[in-house]
Amino acid sequence: MFVADIRIKLKKGVADPEGKNTAKALELLGFSEVAEVKTSKFFSIHLDTHDEAAAKAQVEKICLALLANPVINDYSYDIKKVA
Amino acid sequence: MFVADIRIKLKKGVADPEGKNTAKALELLGFSEVAEVKTSKFFSIHLDTHDEAAAKAQVEKICLALLANPVINDYSYDIKKVA
Structure with a gap:
């Protein structure tokens, strides 16, 4: 069995309102x-x-x-073998 | 400057309906x-x-x-130095 850790990022230049709001809240x-x-x-x-x-x-x-x-x-992933 | 990559996971036993629905859709x-x-x-x-x-x-x-x-x-993070 394998576990794939997949990260789905926003492309450069795409608005990230959740990120902006989080930054505002932290400020x-x-x-x-x-x-x-x-x-x-x-x-x-x-x-x-x-x-x-x-x-x-x-x-x-699966990503596509x-x-x-x-x-x-954009997406990136790591695949690890597990028992 | 540092970049912190923070991952916020659901604790073991907490329902993950988005994960369940994704699994169903992939099936x-x-x-x-x-x-x-x-x-x-x-x-x-x-x-x-x-x-x-x-x-x-x-x-x-910030996490807390x-x-x-x-x-x-649960949360985990990596901190990297960037230029």
């Missing part, structure tokens, strides 16, 4: 060192396969088919 | 190898400080004050 709470906040989404997917190459191919397809919107998102 | 799309999907939230925070210990202390406070709900969330 209001007194965290004056905070210069910028960017948010992204994280998916841990357990894949029932014994072949790392197959797992990687699946994860690429469902998790990432290619207009606004 | 319907034909990804039969998917055994489980867990979601989490990711924040990249740029901190305008030159001291790693201070950055770490800030990140701990705003980003994580201690009832349902």
Whole structure:
């Protein structure tokens, strides 16, 4: 079995209102060192396969088919073998 | 300047409907190898400080004050120095 840790980021230049609001809230709470906040989404997917190459191919397809919107998102992932 | 990559996970046993729905959608799309999907939230925070210990202390406070709900969330982070 493999676990894929997939991170779905916003592309450069795409507005991140949640990040902006978080930065604003932190400023209001007194965290004056905070210069910028960017948010992204994280998916841990357990894949029932014994072949790392197959797992990687699946994860690429999953990102393109469902998790990432290619207009606004970049994605990256790590795949680890688990017992 | 430091960048803190903060991951806000759901605690074990806390329902993750978004993960469950993602798993269901992947199953319907034909990804039969998917055994489980867990979601989490990711924040990249740029901190305008030159001291790693201070950055770490800030990140701990930020997680407890705003980003994580201690009832349902665990948090973890990496801090990297950037130019």
